[in-house]
Amino acid sequence: MSDKKTIRVTVNGTAHEAQVEPRTLLADFLRQELHFGGVHVGCEHGVCGVCTILMDGKAVRSCLTLAVQADGHEIVTIEGIANDAELHPIQQAFIEEHGLQCGFCTPGFVIAIYELLRDNKEPTEEQIMDVIGGEICRCTGYEGIRKAVRSAIKKLQAASA
Amino acid sequence: MKPAPFDYVIPATLEEAIGYLANDDVEAHVLAGGQSLVPAMNMRMSRPELLVDLAKVDDLDFIRDESGSLQLGAMTTKRDVEMSPVVAHAQPLLHAANMWVAHPQIRNRSTVGGSIAHADPAAEYPAVALLLGAEFEAQGPNGKRTIPVDDFFVTYFTTALEEGEVLTKVMLPAMAAGTGWSFQEIARRHGDFAMAGVGVTLQLDSAGHCQNTRVVPFALGPTPVRATAVEEAINGETPSADLFEHACQKMADGIEDPTSDVHASVEYRRHLSSVLGARALEEAVDRARAAN
Numbered sequence: 001m002s003d004k005k006t007i008r009v010t011v012n013g014t015a016h017e018a019q020v021e022p023r024t025l026l027a028d029f030l031r032q033e034l035h036f037g038g039v040h041v042g043c044e045h046g047v048c049g050v051c052t053i054l055m056d057g058k059a060v061r062s063c064l065t066l067a068v069q070a071d072g073h074e075i076v077t078i079e080g081i082a083n084d085a086e087l088h089p090i091q092q093a094f095i096e097e098h099g100l101q102c103g104f105c106t107p108g109f110v111i112a113i114y115e116l117l118r119d120n121k122e123p124t125e126e127q128i129m130d131v132i133g134g135e136i137c138r139c140t141g142y143e144g145i146r147k148a149v150r151s152a153i154k155k156l157q158a159a160s161a
Numbered sequence: 162m163k164p165a166p167f168d169y170v171i172p173a174t175l176e177e178a179i180g181y182l183a184n185d186d187v188e189a190h191v192l193a194g195g196q197s198l199v200p201a202m203n204m205r206m207s208r209p210e211l212l213v214d215l216a217k218v219d220d221l222d223f224i225r226d227e228s229g230s231l232q233l234g235a236m237t238t239k240r241d242v243e244m245s246p247v248v249a250h251a252q253p254l255l256h257a258a259n260m261w262v263a264h265p266q267i268r269n270r271s272t273v274g275g276s277i278a279h280a281d282p283a284a285e286y287p288a289v290a291l292l293l294g295a296e297f298e299a300q301g302p303n304g305k306r307t308i309p310v311d312d313f314f315v316t317y318f319t320t321a322l323e324e325g326e327v328l329t330k331v332m333l334p335a336m337a338a339g340t341g342w343s344f345q346e347i348a349r350r351h352g353d354f355a356m357a358g359v360g361v362t363l364q365l366d367s368a369g370h371c372q373n374t375r376v377v378p379f380a381l382g383p384t385p386v387r388a389t390a391v392e393e394a395i396n397g398e399t400p401s402a403d404l405f406e407h408a409c410q411k412m413a414d415g416i417e418d419p420t421s422d423v424h425a426s427v428e429y430r431r432h433l434s435s436v437l438g439a440r441a442l443e444e445a446v447d448r449a450r451a452a453n
Contacts, residue, residue, distance in 0.1 A: 002166035022169035022212065025203075044162035045200035049266060058240070058269040064199040065270070068169050069192075069214065112266055133351050134264025 007071040012080030020067040027051040029067035038078035038107045049135035052108035053077050059115040078107035089155035099148030101139035109135045113149055117156055164202035171214040181213045183302040183325030189213055193275035196267050226251045229335030235274025235328050252333055254342045258285045263352045274328045280320050283354040287314055288379035292360040293333045301326035314384035339364050341449025343441035347433050355380040356425040357433035361441040365449045371395045378434050381416050388412045400446045409438030
């Protein structure tokens with residue numbers, strides 16, 4: 001029982017093949033096997049959102065996804081969001097608007113907001129709250145994060161204009 | 162907070178999946194979206210020996226409107242339900258209830274069939290299914306069968322699905338023309354499990370009296386239930402705040418085996434259910450009037 005399985009995943013554009021136990025969570029696989037340290041691990045039951053990554057473009061909890069379930073899929077972690085040396089406009093907005101203090105939760109927020117703003121250039125306040133309510137921050141009180149989202153919307157609109 | 166060891170298969174056909182699940186020698190569990198099962202496994206509350214992942218089984222992921230009846234494949238995600246114009250048109254109540262489920266990050270993986278088969282008493286989908294009079298299609302070693310919702314939810318996390326059976330399809334009949342509806346719940350934070358919730362559908366006859374009222378409180382006991390005493394008290398009556406408040410107070414007092422936990426006491430749950438019930442009935446009447 002629980003023999004290792006071979007999986008093939010693309011992470012931030014690079015293909016990987018690995019042997020994993022079925023019980024290995026995708027979060028732990030990305031962090032410990034592939035050394036993507038930006039994938040943080042918090043509550044490990046889907047509530048805190050810090051482990052959020054993109055799987056086939058969708059923001060999902062990597063603590064509620066088994067590494068074996070990622071076989072054949074495309075993953076993007078926070079390390080894959082920025083463009084070479086330049087931060088992504090969402091990351092830049094977090095810095096400028098004090099969207100983080102300790103920074104532990106930030107990768108999950110950025111990924112979740114990335115998905116939101118990719119699909120929806122002008123989200124309503126309700127849509128923004130639905131997404132950021134699914135990520136737990138215990139430093140900022142969320143006001144800075146809401147400002148960062150609004151600022152990121154403007155930055156992205158300016159970039160695509 | 163890591164799952165106990167288990168084996169994992171990802172069959173390509175339903176028959177193959179049923180073969181694994183029907184094997185008495187191994188404690189096997191279906192893996193759909195994993196948004197309830199994996200946390201339970203991480204906390205070691207669930208320790209299956211084998212997970213049977215349905216991700217590669219064909220024809221379990223669809224949303225179809227068949228003459229008003231909404232057919233949802235068991236592996237359809239809640240994000241797909243949310244974004245579906247078919248759902249918004251054919252079953253706005255489901256669309257509204259779906260928005261109470263967690264957050265996009267969870268709805269991206271969480272499945273329709275998973276929520277029904279998991280039968281969490283605080284979950285929205287079982288309540289919607291009961292409210293609308295759903296039917297479920299399941300397939301097992303002895304073939305296919307259709308299970309009406311009234312026979313499906315047994316108790317906490319327990320359904321009429323038998324060993325080796327896989328829930329494949331959820332069928333929600335169309336609401337009759339002129340039906341008003343409402344779906345209300347209260348959670349500590351949006352997206353958390355409901356401390357109490359109430360769904361309502363009703364119609365108004367030509368004299369403006371309520372008829373065919375269905376009231377489904379949930380998160381209050383082992384399964385969602387029909388509050389038949391409230392339904393009977395309201396049918397044939399002219400809608401009024403007094404009528405609704407009185408009937409829902411009686412409903413709240415009469416809830417059997419109510420849940421009490423760290424999130425909310427019995428008393429508070431009763432209070433919420435009576436307030437939400439009256440609120441839901443008022444909103445359903447408003448919608449019924451607008452539809453007539």
